[in-house]
Amino acid sequence: MNKRLTVQDRALIATRYEMWPSVVEVQRWWRSQRGKHATLGAKTIKNGHQKLMKTGSVYDTERSGRPSISGSPEVVDVVRETFTRSPETSIRKTSLETDLTCYGIHSVLKTELHYRAWKPHLVQQIFPEDCDIRMEFSEIMLDWKDDWPELFDNILWSDEAVFHVGGFVNRHNCHY
Incomplete structure (x- = not known):
């Protein structure tokens, strides 16, 4: 199981790579610090060092793109109220009415409200007997x-x- 490195660990790794510009040396040092089964990928070492040299920090940079609003309590309340009021409403119709994206509504229904889409499967014919x-x-x-x-x-x-x-x-x- 891969654990996410702490900021302190990333800083130590980046500074060790600055001292010894050898991935193998940094990996050996890491195993001596964390135990013989501790692994550290070459890409992790190089990316951490590159981030430190470029930005002066090993913190993750803020991601670009549209911010996620699907988990906010206001959105969850709006979606819950809409589908409680009329459960037969489609996600597309709800999207038009609430100015939320279809993906955001679907995400809230699935992850926050634990709704699942279900279509009936016809498996049995009724006979007179x-x-x-x-x-x-x-x-x-x-x-x-x-x-x-x-x-x-x-x-x-x-x-x-x-x-x-x-x-x-x-x-x-x-x-x-």
Whole structure:
């Protein structure tokens, strides 16, 4: 497992490379300091030294590019409120309404709110003989209600599915 070097470690490595301009010598010194299994790549040594000579510091430079706003509490609250209010809304529509990027909204949904995209998979066809099995299951559920009165309070009941006699299900309109 690679551990990130501290600023002090980077400074020591860069100054040792300045003293001994040999990657092998710096690696030997590092193993003598940290133990025989401690490794240090040549690129790490050279980049740290180059950064010290160029900027006078071994601190990481600030990255360019668009700043990430997806983890900010305000954005998380906006996305949570939007999808709580109307969970069937698409990410693109939410992006247009909130002036957030699609990537940012998707990132918040996945990492902060732990939502996952899900499409139903059709795996079973209902046959006439399934009616008896369904009746048996219904009777078992009613028996369970006597032992567990809160059972039906823990089930989300919905009648929002559309079934066609020919077996066609429009999964494109299913949102979860």
